Amino acid sequence: MCGIVGYLGHREAYPIIIEGLKRLEYRGYDSAGIALFDGTNLNISKTKGKVADLENCVEKQISKNGNLGIGHTRWATHGVPNDVNSHPHTSNSGNLAIIHNGIIENYDSLKKELISRGYSFKSDTDTEVLINLIEDVKKKEGLKIGKAVQIALNQVVGAYAIAVVDKNSPEEIIIARLGSPLAIGIGDNEFFIASDASPFIEYTKNAIYLEDEEMAIIKKGKDIKIRKIKDDSLVDPYVQQLQINLEQIEKSGFDHFMLKEIYEQPKAINDTYRGRLLREEAIIKMAGVEDNMKKFLNANRIIIVACGTSWHAGLVAEYIFEDLARIPVEVEYASEFRYRNPVITEKDIVIAISQSGETADTLAAIKLAKSRGAFVFGVCNVVGSSIARETDAGAYTHAGPEIGVASTKAFTTQITVLTLIALRLARAKGTISSSDFRHYLLELEMIPKKVEKALQADAHIKEIADIYKNVSNFLYLGRGYNFPVALEGALKLKEISYIHAEGYPAAEMKHGPIALIDENMPIVVIATKTGHYDKVVSNIQEIKSRKGKIIGVVTEGDITVRELADHIIEVPDTLESLSPLLTTIPLQLLSYYIAVMLGKNVDQPRNLAKSVTVE
Numbered sequence: 185m186c187g188i189v190g191y192l193g194h195r196e197a198y199p200i201i202i203e204g205l206k207r208l209e210y211r212g213y214d215s216a217g218i219a220l221f222d223g224t225n226l227n228i229s230k231t232k233g234k235v236a237d238l239e240n241c242v243e244k245q246i247s248k249n250g251n252l253g254i255g256h257t258r259w260a261t262h263g264v265p266n267d268v269n270s271h272p273h274t275s276n277s278g279n280l281a282i283i284h285n286g287i288i289e290n291y292d293s294l295k296k297e298l299i300s301r302g303y304s305f306k307s308d309t310d311t312e313v314l315i316n317l318i319e320d321v322k323k324k325e326g327l328k329i330g331k332a333v334q335i336a337l338n339q340v341v342g343a344y345a346i347a348v349v350d351k352n353s354p355e356e357i358i359i360a361r362l363g364s365p366l367a368i369g370i371g372d373n374e375f376f377i378a379s380d381a382s383p384f385i386e387y388t389k390n391a392i393y394l395e396d397e398e399m400a401i402i403k404k405g406k407d408i409k410i411r412k413i414k415d416d417s418l419v420d421p422y423v424q425q426l427q428i429n430l431e432q433i434e435k436s437g438f439d440h441f442m443l444k445e446i447y448e449q450p451k452a453i454n455d456t457y458r459g460r461l462l463r464e465e466a467i468i469k470m471a472g473v474e475d476n477m478k479k480f481l482n483a484n485r486i487i488i489v490a491c492g493t494s495w496h497a498g499l500v501a502e503y504i505f506e507d508l509a510r511i512p513v514e515v516e517y518a519s520e521f522r523y524r525n526p527v528i529t530e531k532d533i534v535i536a537i538s539q540s541g542e543t544a545d546t547l548a549a550i551k552l553a554k555s556r557g558a559f560v561f562g563v564c565n566v567v568g569s570s571i572a573r574e575t576d577a578g579a580y581t582h583a584g585p586e587i588g589v590a591s592t593k594a595f596t597t598q599i600t601v602l603t604l605i606a607l608r609l610a611r612a613k614g615t616i617s618s619s620d621f622r623h624y625l626l627e628l629e630m631i632p633k634k635v636e637k638a639l640q641a642d643a644h645i646k647e648i649a650d651i652y653k654n655v656s657n658f659l660y661l662g663r664g665y666n667f668p669v670a671l672e673g674a675l676k677l678k679e680i681s682y683i684h685a686e687g688y689p690a691a692e693m694k695h696g697p698i699a700l701i702d703e704n705m706p707i708v709v710i711a712t713k714t715g716h717y718d719k720v721v722s723n724i725q726e727i728k729s730r731k732g733k734i735i736g737v738v739t740e741g742d743i744t745v746r747e748l749a750d751h752i753i754e755v756p757d758t759l760e761s762l763s764p765l766l767t768t769i770p771l772q773l774l775s776y777y778i779a780v781m782l783g784k785n786v787d788q789p790r791n792l793a794k795s796v797t798v799e
């Protein structure tokens with residue numbers, strides 16, 4: 185949560201920071217701010233609202249000049265989103281400014297201490313406490329800014345990615361990280377800093393990702409110095425070559441990132457299995473699994489930890505691992521798992537699923553599992569993310585950057601990776617026959633084309649969206665592999681349209697939710713040909729008798745549900761276990777169009793952020 189950007193070099197910092205903040209707005213967008221050093225003054229402008237609002241404020245308030253600057257887009261933790269609580273925050277002397285992503289947990293005691301020493305505070309934020317703590321250390325001990333930051337951070341409990349500038353050291357930015365991501369772009373005599381590399385990819389492909397508990401002293405015209413926060417020791421910087429390009433992070437003619445990402449799914453799924461699924465040789469090759477095959481084969485059970493949509497992908501994986509590889513699976517909300525006292529043994533494998541690779545609860549669950557001796561395998565989309573680094577081994581999803589806050593292609597590519605793993609293990613364990621295995625590979629290879637076909641229902645789904653856009657409640661039902669899809673469909677709708685929606689296993693409907701059904705209630709029922717079809721048809725009959733409005737997601741050519749439902753949306757036929765990759769598509773489009781018709785900000789829904797780096 186929160187995006188941070190900085191620039192130090194020979195160009196004007198302002199346009200780089202503003203453009204960078206726009207690219208990071210997915211991380212939080214309730215307020216924004218900037219500090220620019222024009223050679224004499226540190227000019228600060230900040231406001232509640234989006235980066236576009238900040239641009240208007242800057243026009244009216246400050247000079248846009250300067251080759252050094254830092255900017256911030258916020259997702260509020262401490263203090264409501266307003267102008268005063270927006271970042272950057274300054275120290276009491278006005279000499280130091282900071283931007284911060286994270287939470288300082290012991291801010292209250294630090295604040296009291298600083299107040300007792302005469303400091304005063306304008307905002308309700310933990311960040312303003314940190315910058316005054318740095319100032320206090322600097323003044324008391326007569327230190328340079330870098331050293332003062334290092335000492336102050338040793339007094340802090342919490343998580344942070346920070347950038348600090350000092351009016352008296354105008355050619356220097358100090359950054360530090362613990363638990364929140366931070367990348368440094370290294371150009372020709374210029375430096376960029378950002379929460380991810382997207383703000384600087386058109387300027388440089390060379391990047392250093394700070395590790396936890398590291399800080400960097402970035403000075404104009406000098407080499408970067410990276411130090412351990414704990415003991416100030418020097419660390420050798422590791423410069424990586426970035427693989428992403430500008431096109432991947434632009435809308436490419438789509439109205440929203442979400443729609444672009446929905447349409448990218450055929451390619452994303454293909455990219456995810458390319459080089460891993462070798463149909464002609466009838467093998468699946470995944471380095472992370474091969475290298476740890478013994479552990480997988482000896483595992484007593486798999487525990488999947490994740491949050492939100494990634495948790496739904498985990499639920500689909502539970503069906504497929506148990507079904508194909510016959511390994512017992514438990515799927516846990518990372519936020520619950522980390523605070524229970526879970527029974528974990530060295531014979532457990534924990535699979536952590538996360539698009540961003542930065543979700544605080546998932547990261548904490550991984551650390552807990554590791555501390556109890558479990559082997560932890562990551563399924564992440566963002567290369568080099570914290571979770572990718574924290575896990576013992578893993579497999580990337582190769583979905584490409586997902587910018588829309590509502591997760592779409594991450595979900596289907598997570599399912600793709602997890603299916604590949606389940607199949608590989610099933611083959612190794614002998615729980616799948618060679619002919620079934622081959623059939624799976626063939627079917628999996630056809631999924632991208634079938635997703636394309638499912639996307640062709642776009643205009644029809646838009647019409648359905650128009651009919652139901654003004655309802656207050658939706659119900660989503662599915663069974664077996666499509667129960668998690670029902671949960672995911674409901675989550676998609678509520679998070680971007682703010683319409684209340686519930687996902688249920690279809691048969692559970694009669695244990696409560698059926699009471700909600702009347703002629704005003706739309707119910708999306710996933711009723712594909714494979715997987716308890718007759719049972720789901722009975723559930724549809726029960727809805728019909730109560731006059732509920734039925735939107736059936738069915739296999740192409742279905743006749744029975746067509747007769748019962750008010751609307752049907754067809755998806756191509758496939759194996760039951762692969763059907764979530766297809767049935768998800770219409771549900772994504774339905775929520776997308778409803779939200780657009782209601783005038784909601786689809787890519788940046790209220791109160792949400794893409795990367796949940798606070799617990």
Ligand code: F6R
Pocket residue numbers: 491492493494495537538539540541542543546589590591592675676679794795796
């Ligand atoms: C929903 C959504 C969230 C995320 C959740 C986990 O559309 O995007 O529910 O799935 O915050 O995020 P990751 O996968 O980055 O760990």
